[in-house]
Amino acid sequence: MFAIVRYKKYGLIRFLSAIETSNAIERNLRRSGLPLIMTEGFHQKVKVSYLDPVPTGVINLALYVRIAFKNKVEALNKLKRTSLCGLYPVKLWWTEMNMNRLVTSYEFRLIIPKSSVDISRYDEEKPLEVPEKRKYGLVKDFFHQVSFDFKGDFAVIKYLQPKDKMVHAKYLYESILNRRDGFLLIECTEAFCNERPLSEILEESSWDTEC
Structure with missing residues (x-):
């Protein structure tokens, strides 16, 4: 049981x-x-x-x-x-x-000060290398359904990651940071079975x- x-x-x-x-x-x-x-x-x-x-x-x-x-x-x-x-x-x-x-994927939420990011830098077609896992591809291969929202002084970034392509969120947010001394919080909010x-x-x- x-x-x-x-x-x-x-x-x-x-x-x-x-x-x-x-x-x-x-x-x-x-x-x-x-x-x-x-x-x-x-x-x-x-x-x-x-x-x-x-x-x-x-x-x-x-x-x-x-x-x-x-x-x-x-x-x-x-x-x-x-x-x-x-x-x-x-x-x-x-x-x-x-x-x-x-379970096929996981939903994440990234919260970061609005002043620390420039979302115009986000490029899902950018090549991505994850050396510690020997994985290669494009940003969109690892981060699906990426969305940006602003709530007060914070930017909220939501995305899904396939269970076979789980990598650290830094491979998503580092390319859009314009400063590195701000608050940053990452949450895994749900596991998904397809949709x-x-x-x-x-x-x-x-x-x-x-x-």
Whole structure:
């Protein structure tokens, strides 16, 4: 029996690595006292799976975790009581759905002072090289549906990234910066299954939810 929990990772906790984040979530699960299914072997671990990690420092509002349970119980409130500050379980869906087989992309939001950017410099046809991942292409190959909006003194840039072409947001924003001493915030806001948000599909496929 499986449940998918949506966590929010924010504050200083966003600087934890992917491994440190998974360790923190598994400690949360163990402390909750829930009837979890464990892996086999001498060093047993909680049987969980995660979506693709986002870069360190990114606020993740769509940290979905698939957890194996021995039986159905009221789980979310227990997870909330034992969660780490900055790594908070928001909602739970009871479902057999395997999210990793469905998710195709992730939605991000970049917030930066309006005075720090010149969006006229943005060129989706610009060649892009990501040496640390040995990936090459055009900006539009890595960043889809890029949109710019202005709210007060800030520019809000939204975009999608295919799960097989996840790269740091710096490869998008560095070309449009006209100063480098300003505030900058990056959020992962949702996982998408083709054109549909994962949360929407979970609402349809689950037989029970907790929030």
